[in-house]
Amino acid sequence: GTLLALSWNQYIYLWDLATGQLLRRLEGNSGNVLSIAMSPDPDSKLLASVAEKENIIRLWNVVSGQQIQQLKGHLEQVNSLAFSPDGKRLASGGKDWIVNLWEVTSGQLLQQLENGIFSDIKNLAFSPDGNLLVSDDLVWDMTSEQQILQMETKGVIHRVAFSWDAQILACAGDNFNERITLWDLESGQKIREMEGDSGVVTCVAFTPDNQKLISGSENGKVRLWDVASGEELRRLEGSNAVTNIAISSDGKFIVSGSSYDPIVRLWNVASGQELRRLEGHSGKEIRVSLSPDDRLIVSAALWSDKVLLWDVESGQEIQQLEGGCSEAGSLAFSPDGKVFALASRWRNEVELWDMESRQKMEVLLEHDMGSRTGSIAFSPDGKLLACGNSCWNIWLWNTNSWQQLQQLEGDSEINSIAFSPDGKLLASSSFGFSDNKLWLWDVVSGQKIRRLECDIRVETIAFSSDGILASGSWDNKVRLWDVASGQEIQRLEGHTNTVTAVVFSSDGKLLASSSGDGTIKLWRITV
Template identity: 25%
Template sequence: MPISESDIDPLALEIVEEVTPDIRSKSGVWENEDLAQVKYKVLRGHHAGVNSVQFCMNDTHIVTSSDDKTCVLWSMETGEKVQVFEEHGSIVSECHMSPDNTKLASACWDKQVRVWDVETGKILWKETHGGIVTCCQISHDGKYVVSVSDLDNVVAVRSVQDGSLVSSTNDLHKGTITCCRFSPDDNRLCTTSMDKTIKLWDRNSKKVTLHLDGHINVVSCCCFSRDERQLCTGSWDKLLQVWDISTGMFRSEGPRTFNKGHEGSVSTCCFSPEGTLLFSGSYDCTVVVWDANNGGPKLTLKGHQDWVTGLDVSQDSNWVLSSSRDKTVRLWHIGDSDRIPVVMENKMNMGLKIIKCDECGKPFSITQLENVRETHMCVFCRMQASRPLPSFEDIEEFP
């Protein structure tokens, strides 16, 4: 099959083979320079824009929601549709899998939040809001689901088991709530709004414990670091701001601002599991990988043909999922991104030194505070010098 101009992705490294009729993957080509070294795969199957994406089942599956009125559970290995949830009455703005992978919550423009049985694809219960349901999430302990309506700005927390109402509030914001997330310990809820503010709601005291102002436009998304020390917010002002909510340093110093990454409004964000990387998607059709410690952009992932709507990161931080209005989901491999020349260059610009390992000859980075004379081998060679690594025969391979 000939490769058309629309098939060319400047960051593609390999051709993605066609697996099923639902995976009509575009063929990638080499860019004519050494910087193009990011592998990717493209998942097709939705008939309209994809609004959210999530790894699930130990990163062996993904779940997506779409304007085509469906949620879909996909196999990562084959790309096949494992289950389709299609009894929605309108656009599905977001869906979220429970930690035990048995239930799926979905937020829909038909004003309903639904919880589904993943195995059978049947609705367990549904409840109606006063307006469009803009977002939803299941708590980390799997007991509750939060959903938000845009007309009355109601934030409702319900039992995942039977849909019974646990708490409800409609006075948090003066504008439409764009995103709502449980904190890692599930004791707090973070909401972002078109009124340019961020609120943290304590579920025990039922009070707002933090009111954050900093963005100059609509705040579109938020995410917690896993240790709950940091909260990141993204905005239509094209910026991300990271708030130290553990020490409250932002009260005197303000949030750390991550800029010079996007040319369009930020639409989605998420931390890597270990908290060292931050990912953001934008209306400029790109995904930016940030160094969460110093706020500098490491890498920009290009290829989507419309704005990026959702992001998720694998448990080992090697893979990034992105959903887009272009009807596709992209799976990016960033596990070896530190060896990409453009990433190395960005590290040097952020105050890091790049040197070659005396043992293996490969480049690695050290901070300006480290002593180059004492640090002459990469971490892998230092580990091997102190303790021999197992042979390839001893390493179990996984498909």
């Protein structure tokens, strides 16, 4: 339990959970990694991986980062892996409809389990005692290597969980809606189905006493079920993963957008209650921006060309800004509210809108398609617009002529930028697979003047009115920085997922932070 393994494209990254440090990157997969499994045996130091369009399994030593063995026995692509609880056996399944059982130490193929059903094997799991194995809708006895149960379901099973005493199996799938089926493993009989409302179940787990079951679904709900009766005991509901927030100038309300639903939400800061839902988008990954006078909200969805303008007081949609890009990544109003800027997430361009005429007035970087824009920000006096991109650059434009003034050259992908209250400094966060950086720049000279030491990827940054810099990062923490010394002065902990946005109230006394855990937290700043 001291290492975390994550895959991205053809690479596998190993993290030390105690320090949050990236230890190493495992290279050698020829395609995108489909599945990884860490051996539960702490002495083996093994990790198994399979990649897209490959029929081999790679075994890695997580200490050295070296590939130590390849297991060959499948005829087609391998989709899923599972170690037995003692770490001595490895199960693998794929497009050849076969489950292979391997002896980990020798790499020998011990047994092939043929399910007799002509479909890809996508889900494998051992029971806690290692005596049973689930492969999609089949349950196998590992002693006799015989099928003991075939579950009749209405869709493909993607989530299974054994009770801790291995007496009950819970399963959910892609066509089940929010339905979980419980099976008695001794008799092979279906015990019951537990059904909520719409929403595919994404995870299930038994409590250690086997009396309750917890389920999470893609609609943002977490349910607690009584296993004996099948009754729902409790439901936790909230916003989905919050990715974007804005706070009103008087600090009385917050606007938020989410990753997994198309809704813009308004929240009361004093009570923490949801005030209003603005519904009009069909896409997800909602970005929001609040006008300086707190009267208008602009929202855009990642996979939609709708850019919507809302009236805060009534909650009504005022207008759809025609011609918006379908890849909205970052939004910003100019300080006087006359110009609205929208940066494309995947293309290297920034759209500018005249808020009086509600017409598109300019597109910046239209002909330079070599990168994608990451973050945009207006200077406090409104005279400059800054934009960071994936090719390590920060561009500065004069907002009167819209001519490019300067290009600040970084050394890794820029994902967030912010001007200091006096406009003299620009802060930027950037990331690479081996290095994460938080820099301060002199706006006039375009030179880096200080690096703030942060050893974890920073996702978002913001300045307070008195010059304190806040950063939110992948370790679920918010950090406050003294810009003059470059020292971290406070760490705010409470989120359970990546901090996706930070924003100060106009007086700098309140900080709001949003997270992938679906919460928005309010912090009173006393430094």
